[in-house]
Amino acid sequence: MIKNMPLSAMIGLFFVCLYFAMAIFAPWLAPYGMAEVVGDVWEPSSAAHWLGTDNIGRDLLTRMIYGGQTTIYIATAATILSFTMGSVLGFLAAVLGGWADQLLSRSVDLVMSIPSLILALVILSVMPVTVPILIVVMGVLDSTRVFRLARAVAVDINAMEFVEAATLRGEGRGWVIFREILPNALSPLVAEMGLRFIFAVLFISTLSFLGLGVQPPLADWGGIVKENKDGIVYGIGAALYPAVAIATLAISVNLVADWILNRTTSLKGGRG
Amino acid sequence: MGPALRLVVQRIALGLLLLFLVSILIFWGTLILPGDVAQAILGQSATPEALANLRDELGVNDPPLTRYFEWLGGVLTGDLGTALTNGKDIAESIGSRLENTLFLAFWAAVIAVPLAILLGLLAVRYRDRWPDKLISGVTLSTISIPEFLIGYVLMYFVGVKLGWAPTVSMIHDGMNLGQKLHSIALPVAVLTLVVLAHMMRMTRAAILNVMQSPYIETADLKGLTKFNIIWKHAFPNSISPVVNVVMLNLAYLVVGVVVVEVVFTYPGMGQYLVDHVSKRDLPVVQACGLIFAAVYITLNMIADVVSILSNPKLRHPK
Numbered sequence: 001m002i003k004n005m006p007l008s009a010m011i012g013l014f015f016v017c018l019y020f021a022m023a024i025f026a027p028w029l030a031p032y033g034m035a036e037v038v039g040d041v042w043e044p045s046s047a048a049h050w051l052g053t054d055n056i057g058r059d060l061l062t063r064m065i066y067g068g069q070t071t072i073y074i075a076t077a078a079t080i081l082s083f084t085m086g087s088v089l090g091f092l093a094a095v096l097g098g099w100a101d102q103l104l105s106r107s108v109d110l111v112m113s114i115p116s117l118i119l120a121l122v123i124l125s126v127m128p129v130t131v132p133i134l135i136v137v138m139g140v141l142d143s144t145r146v147f148r149l150a151r152a153v154a155v156d157i158n159a160m161e162f163v164e165a166a167t168l169r170g171e172g173r174g175w176v177i178f179r180e181i182l183p184n185a186l187s188p189l190v191a192e193m194g195l196r197f198i199f200a201v202l203f204i205s206t207l208s209f210l211g212l213g214v215q216p217p218l219a220d221w222g223g224i225v226k227e228n229k230d231g232i233v234y235g236i237g238a239a240l241y242p243a244v245a246i247a248t249l250a251i252s253v254n255l256v257a258d259w260i261l262n263r264t265t266s267l268k269g270g271r272g
Numbered sequence: 273m274g275p276a277l278r279l280v281v282q283r284i285a286l287g288l289l290l291l292f293l294v295s296i297l298i299f300w301g302t303l304i305l306p307g308d309v310a311q312a313i314l315g316q317s318a319t320p321e322a323l324a325n326l327r328d329e330l331g332v333n334d335p336p337l338t339r340y341f342e343w344l345g346g347v348l349t350g351d352l353g354t355a356l357t358n359g360k361d362i363a364e365s366i367g368s369r370l371e372n373t374l375f376l377a378f379w380a381a382v383i384a385v386p387l388a389i390l391l392g393l394l395a396v397r398y399r400d401r402w403p404d405k406l407i408s409g410v411t412l413s414t415i416s417i418p419e420f421l422i423g424y425v426l427m428y429f430v431g432v433k434l435g436w437a438p439t440v441s442m443i444h445d446g447m448n449l450g451q452k453l454h455s456i457a458l459p460v461a462v463l464t465l466v467v468l469a470h471m472m473r474m475t476r477a478a479i480l481n482v483m484q485s486p487y488i489e490t491a492d493l494k495g496l497t498k499f500n501i502i503w504k505h506a507f508p509n510s511i512s513p514v515v516n517v518v519m520l521n522l523a524y525l526v527v528g529v530v531v532v533e534v535v536f537t538y539p540g541m542g543q544y545l546v547d548h549v550s551k552r553d554l555p556v557v558q559a560c561g562l563i564f565a566a567v568y569i570t571l572n573m574i575a576d577v578v579s580i581l582s583n584p585k586l587r588h589p590k
Contacts, residue, residue: 110297113290113572114565115527118545122298122561125549202418206531209420210546225421229535232428233439240428243421250416 005259012255019068019249026069030062035217042228042236054238055227064241067219072249074135074214075200081139082200083193086146091177091185093147094154105151108144116141117206124212134213138203142196149192153185187260194257198250205246221246279580287573294565295347298558299340347562353555355548362559366541370563372443373533373540376456377525380463385518388468392475392514396483396502408476411469419528423462423535431458441536459536466528471521478513482506512582519575523568530564 005013022029031050032038036058043053051060093101111119120137127133157163163180171179201221207213208222216223221242228239346353355362395404414422431439441456453460482488483506491501530542537543545560 110290110293113569114294114297114561115523115568117527117530118561118564118568121530121545121549122301122557125552125554125557198416205418206420209418210531210534211550212546222418222420225424229424232424233432235428235432237428239424240421243417243425246421247413247417251413254412254416 008255009259012252012259015248015252016256019072019245019252022065023069023072026065030059030065032059032062035219036062042231042238051241052238054224055231060224060238060241063219063224064221064245067221067224067242068245070131070214070218070220071201071204071222074131074138074204074220075197077135078138078142078200078204079193079197081135082142082146082196083189085139086143087150087185087189088177089143090147090150091154091181093151094158095173095177095181101151104147108147111141112144112148116203120203120207121210121212124207129212129215131214131218134204134207138200142200142203146189146192146196150185150189153188154181157181157184191257191261194253194260198253201246201249205242276580280577283573283576283580287569290569291566294569295344295562296340298561298565299343343558347559353559355553355556362556365544365556366559366563369539369541369544372538373529373542375443375452376459376463376533376538376540377522377529379453379456379460380467380525381522383460384464384467384471384521387464388471388518388521389475389514391468391472392479393502393507395472395476396479396506397499399480407472411472414465414469415473419462419466419531420535422465423459423532426458426461427535430461439536441538443539456536456538459532459538462532462535463525463528467521467525470524471517474517474520475510475514478510478517479506481513482510485509512579515578515582516575519571519578523571523575526564526567526571 037056038059039049039053039057041053041055041057043049043057045052049059049061051064054060054063089104093104120141123137124133127137158176158181163176166176166180204213204220205222205225208220209226211226214220214223216227224242225239228236231238343353350363353362354360355365391407395407398404417425427439430436436457438455439458441459443452443455447455479502483502488501488506491505496505529540530545532538533540533542534546541560541563545557545564548556548560
C-alpha cells in the first residue's frame with residue numbers, strides 16, 4: 001500500500017504528520033511561553049525570534065505552534081463528532097427507511113438550507129463562546145454533510161445481495177450497520193473526513209478571526225490574524241503566517257484524501 | 273409545459289415552505305438554546321432590576337407563539353424592530369447596507385462567472401495537460417486558504433506594497449461609479465478568486481461528465497476539432513449543471529461577503545451582522561440571519577427552476 005503511493009500523497013502525508021506532531025508536542029517545541037511577552041511590538045525576525053514578535057511583543061513562532069495546537073485540536077474534535085453523528089444517523093436512515101428516513105433527511109435539508117456560517121453566528125449570539133461549545137456547534141452543523149454522504153453510500157450498499165443474505169440469515173440492524181455497511185462505506189467516508197477536517201480548520205479560523213471563536217489569550221491561527229491585522233497597513237506581514245500554515249495543511253490533507261478516494265473507484269460519494 | 277410547469281410550481285412552494293421553517297428555526301433556535309439571553313447581553317455583573325427590565329423588553333415573558341407571530345408579522349410588513357444596543361430602527365440601518373452588499377456581490381459575480389466558464393472550458397480542452405494542471409493547482413490553493421486570509425494577502429501585496437488599491441473600502445453616495453469600483457477593487461478580487469475556484473472546478477466536472485457520452489465520441493469520429501466539440505456539442509448540454517453551479521456559487525458569495533466585508537471594513541450587511549453578534553443584539557442578528565438565509569434559499573430555488581426549465585425532456589413531454 002505504501003509502496004504504490006504517489007509522490008504527491010507522500011508529501012501530503014508527511015506534512016500532515018508534521019503538523020499533528022507539532023500540535024501534540026507544542027509545549028516542548030515552542031521556544032517561549034504561550035502568552036509570555038518577550039520583546040518589543042512587531043520585531044522583525046531575528047535569531048532569538050525566528051518569525052519576529054506579535055502586536056504586544058509575544059514570540060510569533062511560539063504563538064503559531066500553540067495556535068496550531070488549538071486549531072487542530074478543535075478541528076479534530078469537531079470532525080470526530082460530526083463523523084460519528086453524521087454517519088450513524090445516515091446509516092440508520094438508510095437501513096430504517098420509511099418515515100424515520102424522511103424525518104432525518106428533511107431536517108438535514110432544513111439545516112443545510114441556511115449557510116453554516118450564518119447559522120453558527122446566530123447560535124453563537126446567544127451561547128457563551130467557549131471551546132466545548134464551539135466544537136459542538138461546528139460538529140453538529142457539519143454532521144449534516146456527513147449524513148448526506150453516509151446515507152447515499154449506505155442506500156447503495158443496503159441494496160446489495162450480501163446485505164439481503166445477512167438479513168435473511170436473521171442478523172439484526174446493528175450487525176447490518178456495523179458488520180455489512182460500515183466496512184464497505186469506510187473508504188469514501190475516510191476521504192470525506194479529510195475534506196471535512198479542512199473545512200473545520202477554515203471554519204474555526206474564520207470564527208476566531210471574527211472574534212467569535214477561540215478567545216484570547218489562547219492562541220489559534222484565526223486569532224493570530226485578528227491580533228496582527230493592524231500591522232498590514234504598515235507593511236508588517238505578521239498576520240500572513242497563518243495563511244501559509246493553513247494553506248499547507250489544507251493542501252496536504254487534500255492530497256492524501258484524493259489518493260484515498262482514487263484508490264476506491266466504486267462508491268464515490270458526493271464531495272462538497 | 274405541463275410537467276415542467278408543475279415541477280416549477282412545486283419547487284417554488286417548497287422554497288416558500290423552507291423560508292417559513294427557517295424563520296421558525298432562527299427565531300426559536302435563539303430561544304430554546306440553554307442560557308439566559310438577558311444575562312448574555314448584560315453580562316455577569318447585571319443587577320436583577322436591569323435583567324428584569326431587559327427580559328420585559330425582549331418579551332421573554334410572553335408566550336413564544338404570540339411573540340413569533342408578532343415578529344413574523346413585523347418582518348412581512350417590513351418592520352424588523354429596533355436594535356437593543358442603540359435603539360435605532362433595524363430596517364433603516366439595513367436598507368443602505370444591503371444595497372452596498374449587493375453592489376459588492378454583483379461586481380464579483382460579473383467578473384467571476386464568465387471567467388470561470390472560460391477557464392472551465394480551457395481546462396477541459398487541455399485536459400491533463402499543463403494548462404489544466406496549472407488552473408487546477410491555482411484553484412486548489414485558493415480553496416485551501418480562508419477568504420479573510422486571501423484578503424489580507426492581497427491587501428499586503430497589492431494594497432500596501434504596490435499601492436494600487438485602497439486597503440479600506442469606504443463607500444458613500446457622493447462617489448461616482450469609477451471611484452466606487454476603485455474603492456471595492458480588493459474585496460471584489462478576493463470574492464472573485466474564492467468563487468472562481470469553486471465555480472471553475474464544478475464547471476470542469478460538469479463538462480467532463482457530458483464529454484463521456486457516446487454522441488461526443490461520434491462527433492470526434494466525424495473529425496470535428498476538439499474545441500468545436502466542446503463548444504457546440506458538449507457545452508449546450510452542460511448548461512443546466514453549469515447554471516446550477518453558478519447559482520450555488522452566487523449563494524456561496526452571500527456568505528463570503530460577510531467575512532470579506534469585515535476585512536476591508538466595508539459598510540455592508542456582513543459587518544453589521546458580525547458587530548451585533550458580539551454585542552449580542554438579538555433582534556439585529558435574527559433580522560440579518562433571516563435576510564441572508566432568504567437570499568441563499570432564493571438563489572438555490574432559482575438554480576433548481578432553471579435546471580428544470582433547461583431539461584428538454586420536461587419541456588417537450590411526449
